[in-house]
Amino acid sequence: MSPAAAAGLQAVDRLEVTVVDLSVDVLLPSVGPANRPPLRRDWAVGDQLRAEHGYSLLVQTWVGDESHTLVYDAGLSPTTFLWNCDVLGIRPAEVEAILLSHGHADHHGGLEAVFRRHGRAGLPIVLHPDARLRRRIVFPTGTTLEMPPPSVNDLESEGARVLDEPGPTLWGGDTMLLSGQVERTTAYEQGFPLQQKADGEGWAPDPWIWDDQNLVVNVLDRGLVVMSGCSHAGAVNVMFNARRLTGVERVHAFIGGMHLTGGLFEAIIPATIDDVAAVSPDYLVAGHCTGYRALAEIVTRFPERYLASSVGSRYVFGR
Secondary structure, three states: OOHHHHOOOOOEOEEEEEEEEOOOOOOOOOEOOEEOOOOOOOOOOOOOOOOOOOOEEEEEEEEOOEEEEEEEOOOOOOOHHHHHHHHHOOOOOOEEEEEOOOOOHHHHOOHHHHHHHHOOOOOEEEEOHHHHOOEEEEOOOOOEEEEOOOOHHHHHHHOOEEEEOOOOEEEOOOOEEEOOOOOOOOOOOOOOOOEEEEOOOOEEEOOOOOOOOEEEEEEOOOEEEEEEOOOOOOHHHHHHHHHHHHOOOOEEEEEEEOOOOOHHHHOOHHHHHHHHHHHOOOEEEEEOOOOHHHHHHHHHHOOOOEOOOOOOOEEEEEO
């Protein structure tokens, strides 16, 4: 799909984004578009929200009375998405598709469980072809972290329709845009140099993570809400690319990971924050792999725009 076709993205009256897998802070106050789960008087009794180094969003749009529901990423462990939905009392309307930000396990670990509960024969599960790659991260210390891909064969045997989509695609009645491969334009956002891929003869460098893709919604009279699992393409590239694809300049909110954690990425925090300031989103809901140093800088530079991200939080944009 060309940028002109992606411009067919329909503006929505209302967007709700619920964080289903991430860290958790039950004492966060509701503020602006951020609606926190209510505290119960007997809060220590019963099942509690689970937090882990995973990411998953339940995304719902409305145009008039017509609504659409998608899942963007499915978390790390097989059960966390479903567990947190149960604790929150969330019973999603019919899930129309499950969209995968990229092939790392902390974003697809719950795919099969989510499909079994909310899926149906032929339900689309959409990923970039490179999400199928077997990968690993090799740290300077010698520690190796395996990054197995989603089990496509198992998903297809369950009845899912797995779609390899390298470019932009429209979902949810044309109200949600999955970006496909992100155009890289900044000089300092250089992927993940520590990543390797299996190439049949061993391991080869695989720094760019071309499968990194983002979910974009255009909220009427407010602008783009850009959701990103990890922003391995670079958070600034992600926002630039969303504007390029849609032809909409205003970014109303960024939600997701910026992957600025650890010594390898902390060096680019200043340049990233400066360019984020130039984009000037109204809200920054950064979390997951953003890292505490980057979050501290975001809070300092954008105290009125930053909204903490936490499991169970529901962010409402529009009417």
